Amino acid sequence: MDYGCFTVEEIDLLEFTFSEDDKLLQTINLDVFAENTALSSENVSIEMAKNETEPPKKRFETTSNAEMEKLFEARQAPNTKRNTSWGSKIFQEWNLETNGCLMDMETVEPLVLANSLGRFYCEARPQPKKSQSHEYTEEPHLYHKNSLINIRAAINRHLADLRRDIDIVNDKEFKTSNGILDGLFKERTRQGLSKPTKHKAIIDEADLRKIYSYLQGAKTSPIILRQAVWYFLAVHFVSRGMEFHHQLQRNSFEFHEDESGKYATLKHDTLQKTFQGGLTSNDDQSTEKRMHATNDPSCCPVELLTLLIEKTDKNASFLFNQYFRDSAIDADKWFAAKPLSKRTFASFLGEICTAVGVQKKYTPHCLRATAITYLNDSGFEARHIMFMSNHKNESSLRYYNRSVSSNQKKSLSKTLSSMASASRSPTPRVQNENTALLPIPVLANVNMPPPIPQNIELTSNVVNTQEINPNAGFFNNSSFSNCTFNFTK
Incomplete structure (x- = not known):
């Protein structure tokens, strides 16, 4: 170390001072290191004690015997x-x-x-x-x-x-x-003591028209609006009109639009008699069902559902609620946040029938039976009807398909009367397990057109049946498009 102009005595004094300061600094550093080491050991001990007092987080839940019995x-x-x-x-x-x-x-x-x-x-x-x-x-x-x-x-x-x-x-x-x-x-x-099973009545077409005419006043009455939404949901989701509606909440539906127009779908599954959600239950397809809008502005099911939601208090959890008895037609809210009881839905159809003067006593289940029967009579396959009704198998579906409407009963009776009087020949009909009764053409004793040489293919875009013998079997009152006919001897 260069001390410049200091004398020897002064240099010795400085070196002694610096050496004593270095020893002091070393001592201080050792003390600080020892203190930090002690603190670190203490922190480790505290952390270990903390881990010993707090139980580790469990992956699985604990279930009591009482809870398992409740689930059973x-x-x-x-x-x-x-x-x-x-x-x-x-x-x-x-x-x-x-x-x-x-x-x-x-x-x-x-x-x-x-x-x-x-x-x-x-x-x-x-x-x-x-x-x-x-x-x-x-x-x-x-x-x-x-x-x-x-x-x-x-x-x-x-x-x-x-x-x-x-x-x-x-x-x-x-x-x-x-x-x-x-x-x-x-x-x-x-012995004649066995009583027949009483099936659910099918609602007559005349009564359906009366009901629809009554529901067209839904936009001017909170009572009719609530009944109309209940009615259309029961029809389009083929429900029994009670347990299904009781589970619906204000936000249970999603609204979509495609090339055919607006439609509503469910956002969640619902418990029903045919679907309980257990081990043996098939996947519920309620969320795949659609309720499409119609061209009737006064009675469109999608518009009425939207209106019911808009007219309901935002604090309401359920879709169907009690209405304000003193609410005006132009009021913002018609329905309070007070849900209807489950038994209230059982009287909806009866109240509608009483209002329109229908004499027969129909239950909500009659509406489901009528919907299934109409789908069957319209020629839909059993698997399509089961998609709407949530039935597990076709044998359960036959319970509804056995039901016969008033018009069908009248037609059956007239046919049998013509047989008894021998007034006309019967028209063969075929019944398919999966479809409704469909007429088939009469092929016996028909006058076919002149034979065509063998191996000659007749191709035509449209065949005009008026140029063919009008009594020629399936050609009678028929038209064909983009067809190929092969006639062989």
């Missing part, structure tokens, strides 16, 4: 549970009257249960009905065939609820009791 009970709809309770109660009432005690369904042996069921099917009777004079009627009172089958299914569900590995419908131990039930139905049919 949720596999059945409320109506199914009530039906199970009803059928089981009838069986236990029979046990109490016949055997003097209730049957322990949790421990009863299958063979004992099978013997009891065989007797129960024969002896089961409903409560006698009272006439208007409050006296019991003397006519034989028997359970309908469907009611007994329903009771058997209810008992079977009750056993499943008790975790019993017993199936009174399919197990071999119950083959005899089921045979007794089958024979009972056949014997009652022979």
Whole structure:
């Protein structure tokens, strides 16, 4: 180190001072390092203690036994549970009257249960009905065939609820009791005691026109607007008019537009009788269904749905709500944020029919039956109808396809009358499982056009049937376009 002009004594003094300062700095640095090391160790200890007190985050949820039992009970709809309770109660009432005690369904042996069921099917009777004079009627009172089958299914569900590995419908131990039930139905049919099944009525065309004319006043009345939206949603989504509408919310629909115009679709699935969303349920296709706009400005289903949403309080969660009784026609809001109860929808169609003077008593299910019947009579295939109705298989669909409209019944009667009077020859008709009744051409005893030489191909864009023998089978009153005919001997 160069100290310049300092003397030797001064240089020695400076070097001593600097060396002492370096030692002091080193000491300070060592103290700071030791303090930092202690702090780091302390932080690590605190962090480790913190991790030990806080449990690690779990990937899986914890479910209690009570919650699992609740989920097990949720596999059945409320109506199914009530039906199970009803059928089981009838069986236990029979046990109490016949055997003097209730049957322990949790421990009863299958063979004992099978013997009891065989007797129960024969002896089961409903409560006698009272006439208007409050006296019991003397006519034989028997359970309908469907009611007994329903009771058997209810008992079977009750056993499943008790975790019993017993199936009174399919197990071999119950083959005899089921045979007794089958024979009972056949014997009652022979004796004329079997009552026919009452199918849901099909709404007549004249009544449908009255209803549509009434709904055209929807834009001037909150009552009619609410009824109209309920009606068109029941028709276009082929619902029963109760459980479906009760689940609809104010934001349940999306509105789209294509080359054919505007249409509305559902944004979410809905629980229905034919779709419960369980393991055995097929994918619900409600969100694929469309309700298209029509050319009637006074009764367009899409416009009325939009108007109902606009006239409903923004705080409302559900689509159908109570209306303000003192609301003016030009008011911004017609409906409050108070949803309708589920049972209210059951009376909608009856109220509409009363307003238009329809005498017949129709239920909301009649509207569904009418929609399915109209689709069938219009020639739609079963798979297309099942897409709209949410049926799982075609056998369920035949329940509706058996229904016959008033016009069809009249036509059938006239045809049979012509047979009885031999007034005209019948027109062959063919019935397809998947389509409606469709007429087919009469090919017997027809006058075909002159034969064409073999291997000659006749090609024509349009064939004018007026130039052909008018009695020539399928050429009669027919026109063809872009067709190729091959005639061979």
